[in-house]
Amino acid sequence: MNNTLFPVFLKTETARFLIVGGGNVGLEKTQTLLRQNPDVSITIVSISILPELKKVVTQHPKVKYQAKNFEESDVINADFVIAATNDKELNTAIKTCANSRNILVNAADQPQLCDFYLGSIVNKGSLKIAISTNGKSPVLARRMREHLEEAIPEDINDSIDSLNAFRNSHKGSFQEKLADLNRITQNLSATSPAYINKLNYRYLGLEVLVMLIVFVAGYGLSTVLSFTALLGYVQNIPIGFK
Numbered sequence: 001m002n003n004t005l006f007p008v009f010l011k012t013e014t015a016r017f018l019i020v021g022g023g024n025v026g027l028e029k030t031q032t033l034l035r036q037n038p039d040v041s042i043t044i045v046s047i048s049i050l051p052e053l054k055k056v057v058t059q060h061p062k063v064k065y066q067a068k069n070f071e072e073s074d075v076i077n078a079d080f081v082i083a084a085t086n087d088k089e090l091n092t093a094i095k096t097c098a099n100s101r102n103i104l105v106n107a108a109d110q111p112q113l114c115d116f117y118l119g120s121i122v123n124k125g126s127l128k129i130a131i132s133t134n135g136k137s138p139v140l141a142r143r144m145r146e147h148l149e150e151a152i153p154e155d156i157n158d159s160i161d162s163l164n165a166f167r168n169s170h171k172g173s174f175q176e177k178l179a180d181l182n183r184i185t186q187n188l189s190a191t192s193p194a195y196i197n198k199l200n201y202r203y204l205g206l207e208v209l210v211m212l213i214v215f216v217a218g219y220g221l222s223t224v225l226s227f228t229a230l231l232g233y234v235q236n237i238p239i240g241f242k
Helices: 024-036 051-059 088-099 138-151 156-169 174-189 193-198 201-217 227-235
Strands: 016-020 041-045 063-066 080-083 104-107 120-124 127-131
Touching (some): 024 120, 088 104, 127 138, 127 156
Parallel strands (some): 041 063, 080 104
């Protein structure tokens, strides 16, 4: 079976989520969304909800709770619907209702009803990685997330900020900018386990900083030391100093 999923990162500032169900699944889905954006708009529809979920509602002004059964009109003001009940027939009815209005649905533990999945997410500052097993093994996705959270250094965001500053200050053409960024970051794609063990993201930040100084300094420095020569010098720093 081909994996036809297309990963998309959704800006949640204006997205409106409807969660039907106030049990453990509803709580988990609500917390998952709030971890990405504490101000995301969520409406929870359920006759009753867990005390833990009620506490979440009181702590987040944009999370609303409606103590009632699901009605078709509930989906009108939603952009995405999450069916979080333990009633498979109700979840199917929710999907049918939402899809009739071109609204995408996620149904807990029912991948055949899902138009999208909520994957395991790695957050490291500006770096965000979403992991999916195509709905087959959420446990494995969680384990992969834990592995990546441990493997990726906490200061990776420093390198991201340095690369962003370098990109914004680069005055060359798009092709030149892309070539220089590829050259600076080429070591990050190394597959040798021995090299990966030695990889130090602080070195990447230092390298980008040196490149940034070259471009900010302008023609004065660039006429003395070319970009290629300086990059070669930095890349030849002994391993012990990287």
